[in-house]
Amino acid sequence: MYLQERVVENRLIGYPDQGIYKLVLYGQVAKSAKPGQFVHIQVSDTYDPLLRRPLSIAGIDQDREEVTIYYRVAGKGTDLLTRISVNEQVSALGPLGTGFTIPHTGELLLIAGGIGVFPLYSLIQVLSTAKVSVKLLWGGENQEFLESADFNYLKYLGVDYEVSTLDGSLGYQGLVTDLLEKELKTSKTPTGKEIKSARLLRAAACGPRGMLKAVTAICLKNDIPVEVSLEERMACGIGACLGCVCTVRGKDGNLKRKRVCKEGPVFDGEEVAWDAEV
């Protein structure tokens, strides 16, 4: 499971100042990857930066044995990653983590904040949209960001979506949680069915922690089960160091730790102890 993957593509997409790259890896990871899982990539040979970098799997092509990743340059690590050329080998542990539940029927509401959309791409991709009705709500900084984060690909996937931007440059002006509230306030379910019969409506979300907390609250208020994909600083990526924990409330009401890299990154929104500070 220690995998050398070959770089098939690694290039800036969209506006340069958005710094978003598309990385395609050929190798073993694709064989067993599931939406919501991630790879833990070694970005260089030096000890500075020291650690691997976790990046979500945004697309899976089992036939071509390729996974697609989108990353935004955030610091030294992602910057070094941009310098890796096509055909070079990178060391990537993965696929890691548990991933999203994949519904085979009913309706799925996806809520994404910023680059949190990337793992949701792979979820959309594997869903049978004939059997599951999907709608994506996606909030971002502005139009430039959304377009750079491969908005076209989303359109190509052919799912229903609505976007919001902070500056109103595209879609609704405001937060994606506003979109979610509005969506659930209509008498119809997002995908057009009566809300009373919406027993099979579920939600999945990825984005900043504050947003996920709000999304969870809204979903639970509406009796919609919601899965959230969390981020946390990681060292090992495989459950050995206990660096990346998330605090959850067990069935017995007691606080417990779960490892974001192992039991996560996808958690049941309800179990996360959002306000725990222990």
Next chain:
Amino acid sequence: MYLQERVVENRLIGYPDQGIYKLVLYGQVAKSAKPGQFVHIQVSDTYDPLLRRPLSIAGIDQDREEVTIYYRVAGKGTDLLTRISVNEQVSALGPLGTGFTIPHTGELLLIAGGIGVFPLYSLIQVLSTAKVSVKLLWGGENQEFLESADFNYLKYLGVDYEVSTLDGSLGYQGLVTDLLEKELKTSKTPTGKEIKSARLLRAAACGPRGMLKAVTAICLKNDIPVEVSLEERMACGIGACLGCVCTVRGKDGNLKRKRVCKEGPVFDGEEVAWDAEV
């Protein structure tokens, strides 16, 4: 004097397993560079490796504002250097150090061990061979090494030379110090004049410390003044840290330290306290 130089050329020359690269830099360094001086190059942006790397100036083209450097991949630092592409900027402090005395008349005997030949290339290049008779004695591991270290360039320079290899694959089989002994044993001076009138015979050498010590002993025995170019681990490269000292014996007979990066790397062979262990 803090200089960004543009990489004009950076490529492997010779046999791949010899790992010798030619690096040409365009910028300010060429304007004032002298043979025997060096540049102190930042090989990457990371802190691992931490320090700059000292490399000798092997060729100076003031008109094109270019200096040529040859380097052998020895570890992490020189390996990172190979990854810098043409047209990238590198930070190079220099030209640093004092350099060789440049004779304007008489005869000059050059003795090189291994990659120690590189600084001597620039000395040969700037000498007016019409006025100064030059002969180079060069010892290396084997033919592959010598050819990879741009032997052709040496031939192109048109000076008299003799080589030795440890395995006899090219030239004399043995040490370059043997060549030197033989050279001085003949009744003629290296460049053909009578030894008695050889008042203007000088020597300059660069190579491993053991070789330089032996060369100095041989030259002094023959009353030939000799300059040696020393290597030492360096941090600052400009005389501020006292990391790179060489022990010399002052005129008063007392031991003193001199900085290889500042008062050197070229020293009068006679002043070096070769056996000092203080």
Next chain:
Amino acid sequence: MQKFNGMQDFDFTTRLGDLILKNPVITSSGTYGFGEEYTDYCSPAYLGAITVKGITPLPRLGNPVPRLAETPSGLLNSVGLENPGLEDFLRSYLPKLSNLHTAVIVNISGFSLEDYALLASALQDYASPNNSTNITSNSSGIAALEVNISCPNIKHGGMAFGTNPKNAEEVIAVVRKNTNLPIIAKLSPNVTDIAEMAKAVESGGADIISLINTLLGMSIDIQTQKPILANKMGGLSGPAVRPVAVRMVYQVYQAVPLPIIGMGGLTTWQDAVEFMLAGASAVSVGTANFLNPLAPLEILSGLEEYCTQRGYNSIRKLVGLAHRTC
């Protein structure tokens, strides 16, 4: 899987007093979970031993996140001894550990002398049967206890046991009283005089010394203007600390006759050689596992090659060579 015992007659057997391991490569406490996490990448059966996460009498949630901060060539962590506690460790983890076919070292941590006493006597019942004559491996049970003395002593104002020679000696003595297992005293590097600490744990009855634990450090986020770690301070590990670790192994080798397990930034086989030359009889791989799950195996094969190229027929020939005077 890498091959690393090519030379049939190369002797990898490692003797740490009565603790005999099939080879000198161990994985460090807190960096290798409970032995199962890395099995996809590296079978623990190839290792000399694995050391489990520090166990305390009661379960601990540890510190809040962020628990990790990256620094130049280093890693700060403040996991805060999260662990399932003694009871659950014995019930849920130890049985599985016994299936890994390697020697199991249990790292114990306490906040009072009573804690250490309790842990030592409870774990004594699970001692591996054959810990003094055979190579400890393929065997169920615990091969040795590693006593983490870097924990704060709650009864003494939170000052770590491991920063005062008297306290360190006491902790080890208490453990000694309660176990026949080999005792590995794990020293903290946050001290003025590591040799003095080594002598103290020797007096306390330690059989083996392991070092170093992490260096106390801190990193501040200039955006939020607060320490990055929720716990403010944390332990620095990784290649950045290696020169300090090598120096301390060298000093302890000169100070006491006990066998040493060297660790601290050890990442490559070259680093392992460096620690053994400094005086370590075995080496332990910590943060390096996070960078490269194959690190322990690569270290094993590198060690063997280094030795055989020099004609050493046993790994033990390396130990302490840097102390030769000529």
Next chain:
Amino acid sequence: MQKFNGMQDFDFTTRLGDLILKNPVITSSGTYGFGEEYTDYCSPAYLGAITVKGITPLPRLGNPVPRLAETPSGLLNSVGLENPGLEDFLRSYLPKLSNLHTAVIVNISGFSLEDYALLASALQDYASPNNSTNITSNSSGIAALEVNISCPNIKHGGMAFGTNPKNAEEVIAVVRKNTNLPIIAKLSPNVTDIAEMAKAVESGGADIISLINTLLGMSIDIQTQKPILANKMGGLSGPAVRPVAVRMVYQVYQAVPLPIIGMGGLTTWQDAVEFMLAGASAVSVGTANFLNPLAPLEILSGLEEYCTQRGYNSIRKLVGLAHRTC
């Protein structure tokens, strides 16, 4: 030359007790020669102060080479206090230092209390006239003494003065008796309890505390099987040690009311902000000069931009912000 005082009304003045500097960026002892070496790259006139190489009463040849070893994100050095000695320093170096238009801090090192007494009283005669009211710059003479207490105390078995609080206090007290110059006590990080050391030098009469000096480390060449440094052990500096340095500055800030000069791996302006948030009133640039001779200037302009972007009109607003509880 970089511009770094764009905002006319930004106040860079740095107060270290009676020592008032035009800005908080200093260069560290042993890394900036005698101030002249870097003038081609960075005019010392732009700096808050420069600290010269450690001076001893008599000239010293220092240690044999190799004196340097590179480690991951770090540098080991064992220069061994090579310096021209007091007399030659006063004759050949101090006059030139006065032309650099910056405050000059003289670092003094000794191997006995007498050494420190001698240095302090001899240097007192060269005190800069205006060290307590004006900004110390453009002025001839010495602005402050930095007392390096990390040297071995020859009379006490070679244990460094700076690793025992009583000895550290004594050294500072002796210097205090012999000078009116501001005293900067430079602490060694190789101690169990840095806060205790800070209190000791405060009692001794220090006006300012600088930290950290280098961490004791070692590196072994696996080819020769010997320590790389001729002196075997050396001092570790550079980015690798920064988390330890920041932690110690944070602890000393809480332990004593004296102003702090923070150093240890400080390489970028972001690092300078980190040290000031931790509690340093000024910062000192050491090993970073070797990597980037423009580092001090880049740090100055980065500090100013960081402050002005947040609406701080004075550099002093930054100091200790990481200690806020809300």
